[in-house]
Amino acid sequence: MKIAMVGSGYVGLVSGACFADFGHEVVCIDKDASKIERLENGVMPIYEPGLDALVEVNVKAGRLSFTTDLAEGIKGASAIFIAVGTPSRRGDGHADLSFVHAVAREVGESLVNDAVVVTKSTVPVGTGDAVERIIAETGCKHRVSVVSNPEFLREGAAIGDFKRPDRIVIGAEDEWAREVMREVYRPLFLNESPILFTSRRSSELIKYAANAFLATKITFINEMADLCEKVGANVQDVSRGIGMDGRIGAKFLHAGPGYGGSCFPKDTLALLKTAEDYESPIRIVEAVVAVNESRKRAMGRKVLDALGGMEAARGKKVALLGLTFKPNTDDMRDSPAIAVAQALTDAGVKVAAFDPEGMEQARPLMPEVEMSASPYEAIEDADAIAIVTEWDAFRALDFARIKSVANSPLLVDLRNIYRPEDMRAAGFDYISIGRG
Ligand code: NAD
Numbered sequence: 001m002k003i004a005m006v007g008s009g010y011v012g013l014v015s016g017a018c019f020a021d022f023g024h025e026v027v028c029i030d031k032d033a034s035k036i037e038r039l040e041n042g043v044m045p046i047y048e049p050g051l052d053a054l055v056e057v058n059v060k061a062g063r064l065s066f067t068t069d070l071a072e073g074i075k076g077a078s079a080i081f082i083a084v085g086t087p088s089r090r091g092d093g094h095a096d097l098s099f100v101h102a103v104a105r106e107v108g109e110s111l112v113n114d115a116v117v118v119t120k121s122t123v124p125v126g127t128g129d130a131v132e133r134i135i136a137e138t139g140c141k142h143r144v145s146v147v148s149n150p151e152f153l154r155e156g157a158a159i160g161d162f163k164r165p166d167r168i169v170i171g172a173e174d175e176w177a178r179e180v181m182r183e184v185y186r187p188l189f190l191n192e193s194p195i196l197f198t199s200r201r202s203s204e205l206i207k208y209a210a211n212a213f214l215a216t217k218i219t220f221i222n223e224m225a226d227l228c229e230k231v232g233a234n235v236q237d238v239s240r241g242i243g244m245d246g247r248i249g250a251k252f253l254h255a256g257p258g259y260g261g262s263c264f265p266k267d268t269l270a271l272l273k274t275a276e277d278y279e280s281p282i283r284i285v286e287a288v289v290a291v292n293e294s295r296k297r298a299m300g301r302k303v304l305d306a307l308g309g310m311e312a313a314r315g316k317k318v319a320l321l322g323l324t325f326k327p328n329t330d331d332m333r334d335s336p337a338i339a340v341a342q343a344l345t346d347a348g349v350k351v352a353a354f355d356p357e358g359m360e361q362a363r364p365l366m367p368e369v370e371m372s373a374s375p376y377e378a379i380e381d382a383d384a385i386a387i388v389t390e391w392d393a394f395r396a397l398d399f400a401r402i403k404s405v406a407n408s409p410l411l412v413d414l415r416n417i418y419r420p421e422d423m424r425a426a427g428f429d430y431i432s433i434g435r436g
Helices: 010-021 033-040 051-060 070-074 098-110 127-137 158-163 175-184 186-190 200-231 235-243 264-277 283-306 336-346 359-365 375-379 399-405 420-425
Strands: 002-006 025-029 064-067 079-082 115-119 144-148 168-171 195-198 317-321 350-354 384-387 410-413 429-431
Touching: 002 010, 002 070, 010 025, 010 051, 010 064, 010 079, 010 158, 025 070, 033 064, 051 064, 051 158, 064 070, 070 098, 079 098, 079 175, 098 115, 098 127, 115 127, 115 175, 127 144, 127 200, 144 168, 144 175, 144 200, 168 200, 175 186, 195 200, 200 235, 200 264, 200 283, 264 283, 283 336, 283 384, 283 410, 283 429, 317 336, 317 375, 336 350, 350 359, 350 375, 375 399, 420 429
Parallel strands: 002 025, 002 079, 025 064, 079 115, 115 144, 168 195, 317 350, 317 384, 384 410, 410 429
Antiparallel strands: none
16 A cells, blocks of 8 residues: 655654654655654654654555655555644644644645545644635535544654554545455454544544543652651652552653653644633543643752752753653754753853753753763752753662762752662762652
8 A cells, every 4th residue: 555644754754764664665754854864864853762763664565655746755655644643723622733834734735536535634623624615615525534543652752652552543534444454454463453433523632631531640640759858758768659650650650850742732722722712621631731841940949949949049050851752763853951940040150951862952942051971071060960861871880980079979860760869878968759
């Protein structure tokens, strides 16, 4: 089967490469010519473990190609995926659908065969109807069915998630579309990955409900962590204690500096917008958004407090270890590190940072922060070290070396990757999240 993937970012490129690996013929399309040129030269535009090898194998096998030419790329494709960005619209938090609508228009104008158009981008309820309308308005004469197939992969583990998903959700309104989608996912179907067929609107809402629920879990444990600090309890024990209950589940119960990334912040806001438009408020998610927003900067204040407060901190140096919103990605979108760095520089603190993959993307977002070549370069003469992202590279730091280069052995661990007793034994002043 020929598949076209419009938008070759984190989702489009990973999905396209995986579909090719399943044996389909895939064309990844992007309007960003430099991205396509890099891909044609075997250079990945994003950091995602295993992606370069997967792309290379499938390009060599002749199953995966790249183009900027949408009309050419979709020619003969039975399924055309839309995997472009849906960022928050400036000002009101609504999902910006201009990229999705533009692709729908271009697809309608360029189609030369019948095709199922599949929205993989995260889009508000009713977007499938709009895509259908836009394609019809172009005067397209071919048979088109519009399907919703939200993506649940996680950056950093994207290929595994795509190939072994907990479930595949397909919102289709007719049997032909369901048949095409069964063929697209046949290898996973044979693998017994659960495939849930729903209406298009249910499918669109499932993606937002899932992300809002996960964001709620994170925010819940973060507030529990704050309470643990006040009452002298340990949030990791609380998390384990509740997570062993099968009804609750152990995942997404790690206290930290607040959620970030390219999905949870914008998707929770977009869900609230939909809820408002339909006069069906979701108060829980409203609270989650507000709590998380204030938490990120509060983490900056936690570092300032560790330095003795705002006045004492002025002129001191802090080393930030980790900038991306989570490990194994170079994605800086809405990373808590941005607010932490801002709170520190606002207070007159000098900030140096190191991140294994994210510094190039971080640089324009935090111009006052000095990027370092290694954790130890960032730590040099630092009065405090803050671990913001739990990269493996920070899990076994050389404490003796840190003590020899830092100004003082003060570690603020916003990810709880060390044990307080070990850190005290190593001679550190150690502050973490929700551990008394
Ligand atoms: P991205 O910004 O990495 O990639 C989007 C790509 O689309 C860009 O390369 C851009 O140049 C291209 N594009 C935009 N308009 C185009 C057009 N008219 N024609 C061709 N290409 C065009 O975005 P992403 O992170 O891959 O996210 C894509 C969608 O998937 C979003 O709706 C997002 O919410 C959703 N999603 C993302 C993730 C994730 O972890 N990143 C996970 C699940 C779902």
